[in-house]
Amino acid sequence: MNIDRRDFFKVVFAGAATALTAPTAQARPPKELSPDAVGILYDATLCIGCKVCEVECKAANAMPMSHDTPLEQAHGVSGLWDSGNDLNSQNLNKIKIYANGTAEVKDRELDGYSFVKRNCMHCVDPNCVSACPVSALTKDPVTGAVTYNPEACIGCRYCQLACPFNIPKFEYDKAFPKIVKCEMCSERLAEGDIPACCDACPTGASLFGRVSDLLNEGHRRLTFQPSERQEYPVRRLDGGETRTAEVATYYPKIYGETETGGTQSLLMAAVPFEKLGLPALGDESRAQLSETIQHTLYHGMMAPTVLLGGLVYAAYRHTHEDREETSGDQDRPQDGEGRGHD
Amino acid sequence: MTEVYRPVGGRLLTRQFYFMGFLALIAGYFIIRRFIFGIGDVSHLSDGYPWGMWITYDVVTGTAIACGGYAMALLVYVFNRGQFHPIIRVALLTSVFGYTLAGISIVIDVGRYWQLYNVFLPQYANLNSVMLEVALCVTLYTLVLWIEFSPAILEAMKANRLLRQLRHVLFFFIGLGILLPTMHQSSLGSLLIIAGYKVHPLWLTNIIPLLFLITAIAMGYGMVVFESLYASVNLKRELETDMLSRIGAVIPWLLILYLVLRIGDLAMTGNLVALTRPGPEPFLFAAEMALFLFAIVTLLNRKLRERPTVLFWSALAVVLAGALYRFDAFMIAYNPGAGWHYFPGVGEMLITLGIVAIEVMAYLFFVKKTPILAMHRPHPA
Numbered sequence: 264m265n266i267d268r269r270d271f272f273k274v275v276f277a278g279a280a281t282a283l284t285a286p287t288a289q290a291r292p293p294k295e296l297s298p299d300a301v302g303i304l305y306d307a308t309l310c311i312g313c314k315v316c317e318v319e320c321k322a323a324n325a326m327p328m329s330h331d332t333p334l335e336q337a338h339g340v341s342g343l344w345d346s347g348n349d350l351n352s353q354n355l356n357k358i359k360i361y362a363n364g365t366a367e368v369k370d371r372e373l374d375g376y377s378f379v380k381r382n383c384m385h386c387v388d389p390n391c392v393s394a395c396p397v398s399a400l401t402k403d404p405v406t407g408a409v410t411y412n413p414e415a416c417i418g419c420r421y422c423q424l425a426c427p428f429n430i431p432k433f434e435y436d437k438a439f440p441k442i443v444k445c446e447m448c449s450e451r452l453a454e455g456d457i458p459a460c461c462d463a464c465p466t467g468a469s470l471f472g473r474v475s476d477l478l479n480e481g482h483r484r485l486t487f488q489p490s491e492r493q494e495y496p497v498r499r500l501d502g503g504e505t506r507t508a509e510v511a512t513y514y515p516k517i518y519g520e521t522e523t524g525g526t527q528s529l530l531m532a533a534v535p536f537e538k539l540g541l542p543a544l545g546d547e548s549r550a551q552l553s554e555t556i557q558h559t560l561y562h563g564m565m566a567p568t569v570l571l572g573g574l575v576y577a578a579y580r581h582t583h584e585d586r587e588e589t590s591g592d593q594d595r596p597q598d599g600e601g602r603g604h605d
Numbered sequence: 606m607t608e609v610y611r612p613v614g615g616r617l618l619t620r621q622f623y624f625m626g627f628l629a630l631i632a633g634y635f636i637i638r639r640f641i642f643g644i645g646d647v648s649h650l651s652d653g654y655p656w657g658m659w660i661t662y663d664v665v666t667g668t669a670i671a672c673g674g675y676a677m678a679l680l681v682y683v684f685n686r687g688q689f690h691p692i693i694r695v696a697l698l699t700s701v702f703g704y705t706l707a708g709i710s711i712v713i714d715v716g717r718y719w720q721l722y723n724v725f726l727p728q729y730a731n732l733n734s735v736m737l738e739v740a741l742c743v744t745l746y747t748l749v750l751w752i753e754f755s756p757a758i759l760e761a762m763k764a765n766r767l768l769r770q771l772r773h774v775l776f777f778f779i780g781l782g783i784l785l786p787t788m789h790q791s792s793l794g795s796l797l798i799i800a801g802y803k804v805h806p807l808w809l810t811n812i813i814p815l816l817f818l819i820t821a822i823a824m825g826y827g828m829v830v831f832e833s834l835y836a837s838v839n840l841k842r843e844l845e846t847d848m849l850s851r852i853g854a855v856i857p858w859l860l861i862l863y864l865v866l867r868i869g870d871l872a873m874t875g876n877l878v879a880l881t882r883p884g885p886e887p888f889l890f891a892a893e894m895a896l897f898l899f900a901i902v903t904l905l906n907r908k909l910r911e912r913p914t915v916l917f918w919s920a921l922a923v924v925l926a927g928a929l930y931r932f933d934a935f936m937i938a939y940n941p942g943a944g945w946h947y948f949p950g951v952g953e954m955l956i957t958l959g960i961v962a963i964e965v966m967a968y969l970f971f972v973k974k975t976p977i978l979a980m981h982r983p984h985p986a
Contacts, residue, residue, distance in 0.1 A: 349944075351652065390799050396737035397720075397729040415729045418716020420655035421736045425799040429941055432652045433716060435645030440716040542802060542942065553799040554733045556811060557792075561738070567784060575780030578682045582776045 290555045293524050293547065294388035296474055300407035301452065302385060302527030303461055303469055304477040306484070307539070308370050308511035309495060310378040310468035312358055316460035320356040320382075321345070323448055323459035329353045349381075352432040355445040356382040356460050361539050370511040370533035377532055379539040380469060382460070383430045383445035385409050386548065388524035393550035394425035399442070407474070407527050408447035416442055427523055427544055447527075457499050464498065466508070472500030474527050481517040481531055484510075524548035608691040610757065610976035613840055617973055625962040632959020635952035636713060644716060647952030653945025654936075658953050661935040663710035663960055665793050666928045668743065669821040671703020673832070674750060675786040676825030680855065682779055691979035692848065694757055695836075696829045698977055701754045702964045704747040710960055735795045742789035749782045761975040790821035797934060805938035806876040807890050813934075816867055820927040823859040826852050827900070827923030834917045836972070849920075850910045856923055857901040864897060886938045893933065896926035 329347030347354045364374035389409050391400045399416035402409050422431040434440035448458040461471035487510040497504045511533045518536045519526035522544040639647045650657050673696035680686045712718045723729045724740045759768045794817025797804045830849045837844045871877040880887045903909045903919040
C-alpha cells in the first residue's frame with residue numbers, strides 16, 4: 264500500500280498542528296475558596312444520634328417521608344416512621360452509624376461505634392458543577408453553596424457519576440424526575456438564617472460558620488486533650504452560644520480540609536474516616552484534571568478548526584469525480600493523484 | 606467513481622423481519638412503561654449506577670460500532686484509497702442508524718427528556734462539561750450522517766436536481782463527518798476521567814480519549830468487514846473477501862498502537878499492579894487482551910485474513926474486544942463504593958434488544974429498497 268505522499272503529509276500536518284496548538288493551554292488552576300464561603304463542621308464526637316437534624320431538614324426543604332415497605336408491612340402501619348436508611352431522593356441529610364464488634368463504647372474504632380452525618384460536601388471545586396452540560400448545578404460565588412436548577416436539568420445523571428461522594432440523587436420512581444441534593448438551605452442563607460440541620464442540632468455537632476473559621480475551630484479541637492472538658496460552640500460559630508463537653512480522642516484530621524480540593528462541609532471524628540464511608544481522595548479535584556485535558560484538546564477550538572480545514576480540503580480533492588460526473592464540471596483531473604492504484 | 610449502486614430487492618417481510626418487529630414491539634411496551642412509571646420501573650439503574658446498559662451499550666458501544674462510515678471515510682478521503690469507495694455507502698447506512706438510535710435511546714435514558722433542547726441553548730451551556738461536547742457533537746454528526754447518506758435516498762426518489770446540488774457541497778460534510786467522530790469518540794472516553802476512583806485503575810487513565818478513539822476506528826473497520834460478510838451470506842451475494850481482507854489489514858496496526866499505548870501507560874503510572882488485585886477485573890482485562898491479540902495475529906497474516914471464515918471471526922473479535930473494553934470501563938469494572946450493585950433489568954435489556962432489532966430492520970429495508978450495495982466494483986490492480 265502506497266499512500267499518496269501529498270495526502271500523507273496533509274494528515275501529518277493536521278496531526279502536528281493539533282499536537283502543537285495543544286500545549287498552549289495551561290493546566291486549569293485549582294478553584295479558590297470564596298472568603299465569605301460558609302459551611303458546616305460536623306463533629307461526630309459531639310453527635311448523640313438524635314436525628315433532629317434530619318427532621319428539620321425535611322421540614323425546611325418540604326421533603327416527603329421515606330417508606331420502608333417490608334418494615335411497614337411487618338407492623339401493619341404506614342407513614343409512622345420516616346425510615347430511609349441512607350441518602351436518597353427523599354433524604355438530603357442522614358445520620359448514619361458505624362458499629363464494630365460489640366459496639367460498646369462511643370467514638371472507638373474497635374468494639375465501638377460512631378455516628379456520621381452525610382450530606383452534600385459543597386466542594387470548593389465541585390465535579391458535579393464541572394460535569395453538568397447545562398449548568399443546572401452551580402456554585403454560589405459568595406456562599407459557595409452548590410445549588411440545583413431543575414429548569415436547566417436534562418436528567419443525564421452525569422453529576423451522579425462525577426460526584427466522589429455519591430451525593431446527587433435522582434427520582435428513578437417518577438415520570439417527571441429531578442435531581443435532589445442538599446443545597447445548604449440556600450433560601451435560608453439568603454434571609455440571614457443558617458441551615459436547618461445546624462439550627463436544630465442541640466449539641467453543636469453540626470455547626471455553621473465561615474469555612475475559614477470552621478477550619479480554625481477544627482484545628483483548635485485537635486489540640487484538646489482526651490477526657491478534658493472544653494467549650495464547644497452550638498448552632499453557629501459566631502452566635503455566642505456554647506456548651507461544655509468531655510473531649511473524645513480525635514482522629515487527627517479534618518476531613519474535607521484538602522479532599523478533592525477542599526470541601527465546605529467538614530467532618531471530625533474519633534474513627535478513621537474511611538470507616539465512616541468517606542472515600543480517601545486526593546487533594547486535587549477530578550474536575551480540574553478533566554477540564555485540563557478537555558481544554559488542552561479544545562483550546563479555543565483551534566485544533567479542531569485546523570483539522571477541519573485539512574479534512575474538508577482532502578475530501579474536496581477526492582470527490583471531484585463525483586462533482587464532474589453529474590455536472591460536466593470544468594475541473595481538470597489533476598495529475599499525480601494515484602487514485603485507486605496499489 | 607465507477608461503481609453502480611442497486612437495491613438488492615427481494616421480499617422485505619420475511620420471517621426474520623417479523624421476528625425483529627416482534628422484538629421492537631416488546632421494547633415499545635417497556636418504553637411506554639418507562640415514560641409512565643419512570644426509569645426505575647424498567648431498569649435497575651440506581652443512584653450508585655446512574656449509567657447502565659443504555660449508556661454503555663446503546664450510546665458508548667453503539668456509536669463506536671457505528672464508526673464504519675467514519676473509518677471508511679478516513680481511508681477513502683484522507684488516505685485516498687479510492688478502491689474502497691464501493692463500500693462506503695453501506696458503511697454509512699450502519700452509521701446513520703447506529704447514531705440515530707443512540708440518539709433515541711438517549712431520549713429514553715435521560716430523566717428530563719422534555720428539556721433536552723437545553724443543551725443547544727447558549728445560556729445553559731457549560732463549556733467545562735465533557736458531556737456538553739459529546740451531546741452537541743453526536744447530535745451534529747447524526748445530522749451530517751443523514752446528509753452524507755441522503756444521495757442513496759435521493760437516488761431512490763429520482764430527485765436528480767437536488768442530488769446534483771448536494772454533490773457540490775458534499776465534500777464539506779464529508780470533512781465535517783470525519784472531524785466530529787474524532788472529537789466525540791475520544792470524548793466518550795473522557796467522560797470517565799471525572800469519575801475518578803469509581804473507574805477501576807486498569808481502565809482509568811489520562812490517555813483514555815486516545816484509547817477510545819483508536820478502538821472506535823478499529824471497531825468501525827471490524828464492523829464493516831463483519832457486516833459485509835454476514836450480509837453477503839444472508840442476502841446470497843458474492844463475498845467481497847478481496848476488498849474486505851484489505852480493510853482488515855489496517856486493523857492490526859491500530860490495535861498494536863492501542864496496546865502499546867494502553868500497556869505502556871499502565872506500566873508508567875504503576876497501575877499495572879492492579880492486575881494482581883483480587884476480583885474479576887484482571888480476568889476481564891485478560892479477556893480484552895486475548896480478543897485484541899487474536900485479531901492482531903490473524904489479520905497480520907495475509908494468508909489467514911484472505912480466508913472468509915478467519916476474516917469473519919477476526920472482525921467479530923475486534924468489535925467484541927472494543928465492546929468489552931467499553932463495558933468494563935463504564936459498567937462491569939465501575940464501582941461507586943460499598944453497597945451498590947448493578948445488573949441490567951429485564952425491561953432495560955429488552956429495550957436495548959428492541960433498538961438493535963430496529964437497526965437490523967432499517968438496514969434490511971434500505972438495502973433492499975434503496976441503492977446501497979455496489980453491483981460493480983473496479984477490479985483492484
